[in-house]
Amino acid sequence: MWETKIMATLQFLGTSNSTPDLEHGNTHMLLSIDQHNILIDCPGDIIQRILKMHLSMDHITELILTHFHPDHVGGVSLLLMDMWLMHRTRPLTIIANRHTLNGLQNLMDASGWHSWPNFYPVNFVAIEEDIDIHTPIYESPSVKITTTFVNHFLPTNALRFDFVKCGKAIAYSSDTEPCQQFIDLAQGANIVIHEATGASMGHSSAVDAARVATKANADELVLIHYEKRGEELWEMVREAQQQFAGPVYLAYDYQKIEITCKGKTGFLVER
Ligand SMILES: [Zn+2]
Numbered sequence: 001m002w003e004t005k006i007m008a009t010l011q012f013l014g015t016s017n018s019t020p021d022l023e024h025g026n027t028h029m030l031l032s033i034d035q036h037n038i039l040i041d042c043p044g045d046i047i048q049r050i051l052k053m054h055l056s057m058d059h060i061t062e063l064i065l066t067h068f069h070p071d072h073v074g075g076v077s078l079l080l081m082d083m084w085l086m087h088r089t090r091p092l093t094i095i096a097n098r099h100t101l102n103g104l105q106n107l108m109d110a111s112g113w114h115s116w117p118n119f120y121p122v123n124f125v126a127i128e129e130d131i132d133i134h135t136p137i138y139e140s141p142s143v144k145i146t147t148t149f150v151n152h153f154l155p156t157n158a159l160r161f162d163f164v165k166c167g168k169a170i171a172y173s174s175d176t177e178p179c180q181q182f183i184d185l186a187q188g189a190n191i192v193i194h195e196a197t198g199a200s201m202g203h204s205s206a207v208d209a210a211r212v213a214t215k216a217n218a219d220e221l222v223l224i225h226y227e228k229r230g231e232e233l234w235e236m237v238r239e240a241q242q243q244f245a246g247p248v249y250l251a252y253d254y255q256k257i258e259i260t261c262k263g264k265t266g267f268l269v270e271r
Helices: 048-051 076-084 098-110 180-186 206-215 231-241
Strands: 004-013 029-031 036-040 059-066 092-097 122-127 143-149 157-165 168-172 193-195 220-226 249-250 256-260 267-269
Touching: 004 048, 004 157, 048 076, 059 076, 098 122, 122 168, 143 180, 157 180, 168 180, 168 256, 180 206, 193 206, 206 220, 206 231, 206 267, 220 231, 231 249
Parallel strands: 036 059, 059 092, 092 122, 168 193, 193 220, 220 249
Antiparallel strands: 004 029, 004 256, 029 036, 143 157, 157 168, 256 267
16 A cells, blocks of 8 residues: 555665676665665676666765675775765765775775875774674664675675564575575575575575575565576576575566565565
8 A cells, every 4th residue: 555654675786696787787785774875785886876766975874895706896996986086074884894894995095095185984894703693783773784604705794684663674695605694694584685696616596595595484585696697597586486485586786675564574576
């Protein structure tokens, strides 16, 4: 019904694996809630994508980076520089594990950012290696974001968003092999967003993602970070669907998940 109030949106800005094409940018997304726009990873041409959503760069309040691979952080130094050139004054908070923060700081040092005059404040918040799945890395009256380290080539964080006023939750795997840590983090989530690069070291296939979502008792599965295209992509969804009782969806660039407080899961997914 119309009065269903949308309390947050999670919009996919890219859905591809590391090799994008005309329709699929590298995987990253934007969580919008309570006047905050939290960017999750920043692979590349972020300004164009933000403008396309009728937002300005000043609207980005926090940046969460899942790991220091170029298809997830390749655009961060440009983002930081462009925010400065666009005369940003409000602080930016960057949340990531120490490996990622060190990599980013080295990159920015190499760019000479300390000599850029009137640079806005950047707050680095480190995710410690021993963090447990209940300790928030970000918290507001409406959302709690928690994390776990998953099984990828370097320190990598999966994320869980709990919309506390509604009791709804979304979990995002980032890049990982199927792993118990993510199953624990994602337990009972309404939507599991899982990478489906393909079965290889450090990654998961769509079938792996479906099995993980089943073990996590999720209601819905969204496949992202995929390599396949065309008919092979739909075959991948069909294979995953055979392993998961709930609906399996494919994430598209600019697709938005609307988080509402009503309904069985309360999610309205634009497809
Ligand atoms: Zn990746």
